Amino acid sequence: MRIPKFVLTLFLVGTSAIFAQEKQVTLEDIWRGTFSQERLESLKSLNNGTEYIVLNQDRKAGSSSIDVYDYKSGEKKGSLLNSSDLSELSGFQSYELSQDENMILLATDVDQIYRHSSKGIFYIYDVKSKELKKLSENKVQEPTFSPDNSKVAYVFENNLFVKDLASGKETQITTDGKKNEVINGITDWVYEEEFAFVRGFDWNADGTKVAFLRFDEIDVPEFSMDIIGKDLYPTATTFKYPKAGEANAIVSLHMYDLATAKTSDINLGDYEDFYIPRIKWTNNPDVLSVQVLNRHQNDLDLIFVNAKTNEVKVVLNEKDSAYVDVTDNLTFLADNSFIWTSEKDGYNHIYHYDKNGKLLNRITKGDWEVTNYYGFNPKSKRIYFQSTENGSVNRDVYSIKTDGSKKTRLTQKTGTNNADFSADFTYFINTYNSTSTPNEYTLHDAKSGKLVRKIKDNSELLELEKAFDFSPKELSTIEINGNNLNMWTIKPSDFDATKKYPLLMYQYSGPGSQTVSNSYFGANDYWYQMLADLGYIIVSVDGRGTGFKGAAFKKVTQNELGKFELEDQIAAAKKLGELEYIDSERIGIWGWSFGGFMSTNAILKANDVFKMAIAVAPVSSWRFYDTIYTERYMTTPQENASGYDENSPINHVDKLKGNYLLVHGSGDDNVHVQNSMRLIEALVQANKQFDWAIYPDRNHGIYGGNTRLHLYTKMTNFIKENL
Known part of the structure; x- marks a missing residue:
């Protein structure tokens, strides 16, 4: 029997709608990337404040490039480098720029160690001469440029090294590093996992000194883990793992002077069984900040170390009946006053202290949490942060004056907003998503929050998901x-x-x-x-x-x-x-x-x-x-x-x-x-x-x-x- 045309049309429309709704998500869809989102990988602002760079991977060609984009127009301005132009390596996994952006550290052949730590073969690329040099024949950890990018410090087999890039001379700062006994310049397993940092050394502002941590693990109980592998016999890996109530590594602070080639041992005071969860040089090359935390983690001292005399001074103390959170929010301003976040009033907020630790101002307040600190603009005297002021399930980006006035909400959409600011705080790239919207990347004016342009969204993912009729x-x-x-x-x-x-x-x-x-x-x-x-x-x-x-x-x-x-x-x-x-x-x-x-x-x-x-x-x-x-x-x-x-x-x-x-x-x-x-x-x-x-x-x-x-x-x- 022949079906009338209009009936056939209705039938096709109806069945296509049914079939669209009947499409079921499978585990293969989930774990083989069907619903992957587009992202901006390794986004960083350049010093000029008008351009940013992104790491792009060409999967087909097997090459990597660091591409430069104009903030305002979105136009691709070129590439800092493209591995297809280099004969020595086909691609790289990550990169790090020197402070003046003339040198780039490229990570290749990277082996993961634990959650945050890895080792790899690193190359140094000169942006101007386009020359590429291998940092070391060995797989090393945490290579870091000196402030004037003339040297690189790194760790190899638990010892700290410094390499002069002009002469190629390599100086071994420590010699006692040994697996499961002594670690220099990187953290032990428990610091890495629970304090979330690996690099246990830091250059001072003028590149004349390196402060570093040393971990004596000898008395820490050893954990052994069988590796089944694919060989006839399994192997075992052993590492120091201090379980609750057991001995921790003994941590100590040291300072290496490049001019004298001598290392000083820093006596922080009469502390027993303590942690050093953070070290960071201030803007003064002769002042190092050190955070010392008792084993119960409810009493934290911020200490300033005088690098000329090795004298120490407690400039701030935090106590809590339960525990004090360790963060990366400590920021030193030009006059060496500093920004600090604390839960001391019951919610996490931002405070401003002078260079001697005297409270200048409580910058934020309210029954809500500061969830991210982005930085300080010295020109406008504004601080940029993320918070839950719009509800604990939401995140918004704000700016505020250092005296706590003129707080401005810079994001308009309710959901999760996260900002990446240009170096001069003219712009920020906002990453927004919500329960109904996958990641959207947009450029905004950092003063007002006004939208400048759309960069990238995941509209294709949303279109793909329509067929699944998700709840x-x-x-x-x-x-x-x-x-x-x-x-x-x-x-x-x-x-x-x-x-x-x-x-x-x-x-x-x-x-x-x-x-x-x-x-x-x-x-x-x-x-x-x-x-x-x-x-x-x-x-x-x-x-x-x-x-x-x-x-x-x-x-x-x-x-x-x-x-x-x-x-x-x-x-x-x-x-x-x-x-x-x-x-x-x-x-x-x-x-x-x-x-x-x-x-x-x-x-x-x-x-x-x-x-x-x-x-x-x-x-x-x-x-x-x-x-x-x-x-x-x-x-x-x-x-x-x-x-x-x-x-x-x-x-x-x-x-x-x-x-x-x-x-x-x-x-x-x-x-x-x-x-x-x-x-x-x-x-x-x-x-x-x-x-x-x-x-x-x-x-x-x-x-x-x-x-x-x-x-x-x-x-x-x-x-x-x-x-």
Whole structure:
């Protein structure tokens, strides 16, 4: 039978709409880059303030280029270099410019060591002569130009070196560096992981001195980790890892004088069992700033060291009943007065001190947090920062005078805004996203925030996603235990309030963290969309202990990690279970790392609420974790045994009911697989049935090849079978 033309048209339109809505996201889509966003890679402003540079990689040609763009017009002005023009190397992974921008350090053949550290072969490129020289035949760490770019300091095999670029002469500053014994110029494992810095040396302003840290690790307990590999016999890697209550490396401060070729040992004072989480030269080449933190991390001194006399002076002290956060916000102005951020009034704010540590002014104030400090414009006397003033799930960019007046909001769209300012603070490139908008890059006038031009967006990604009919990520709050907690929800696209749905809760819950924000999808969000298509509702709730709602909210969990955080997740699950469209008999929870610690506690201590739990790379006892992180929130096990043991899953295995999946990577240098192995043994001896998987040689991120795809397939199947 012949179908009338207009009927056929309606049929085609209708079926195409149905097919568009029926397109389902797959794990292969997620983990093979279907939803990748466009980004500006390694964006940096040039000194002229009118141009910026971006690292571009030509995947097909295998080449790298540092391309120059005009801020105002967006026109490409050329390239500082293109590896296709160099015969010595085909490409490079990263770059660093000298202060005068005439020299560039290029990183190649980079090997990752731990989370932040790496070593590689480095080249030095002269922008004017276009000459390329290899820095060293060895794979080195943290090469850094002197201020006049005549020298480069770097670390090789735990010793500090300086190379004169004109003569090629290499000077070895330290000689006692030895693996698992002494480290010079870079930090040890626990400093790198928990204080988030690797380079433990710094040039002074005129390049005449190098200050550096030395770590004596001899008495630190050694951790051994088997590497299965592909050979007939496995190998072992050993490194110093101080667990809670155990000995830390002994850290000391030293100063090398290039003129005399002598090293001075700096006596910081009568400190015992302390950390040096930051060193930084002031604008005065004879004054070094040093931050000294006690082991409990609740008492921090900012010290100035006179490089001529080696005399030390405490210029500022921060104390807190719980802990003091270490940041990178310390900024010295031309007169050596400095900017400092502190939570001392209950929220993180900006303060201005003179060169002797006298408070000049409190610059920001209010029941909101400064979340990023961008810098100071000496011409306009304005400071630029990011904050949560527009709500703890949002981020906006502001400027303010150093006297605290004339605060200006520079971003207009509500969501997550992050700025990258030109060197002279004329412009900033804003990166904006929200729950409904992937990254948009726009150029703005730094004085008013006015839009100058659009640079790049992800409209193609949004167009691609239309076929999947994704559900919105709904932001809301839920009142739990006297607090309005931030929450997001993803429902099935065909959600029907008259039906009952199983609920999967995701959380991380660690101190100062945030999982609920006005930001666009990450890889896990696409997974949640896939689960929503399968008929699940997914929720995340940021409970007490998480960040950006003031110090009291964040630090309430002190000495009892896992107690209040778990109470909030349990209460949230119960309250959500009362909704007519939630099946209270089918509530699951999952998390990774701290989140895995939490989800394990949930299935053990609240087995009447949670039917299912997944834990990836969890801490099973805080006694197994490192000194800096654990003791910051728990003090030592010797001082707080009950706080450690009452909230550690390993001590509650007899309570397991329901379905539990435990996953770990055997090469995890951070949360050691020991955590899961000891938990597995405890569960076995308690005769508790559960599922578990170990990924050989994978680190805390559990990735590489098809590993993530395999892991998320396993977790998806577990959810489908058990929730």
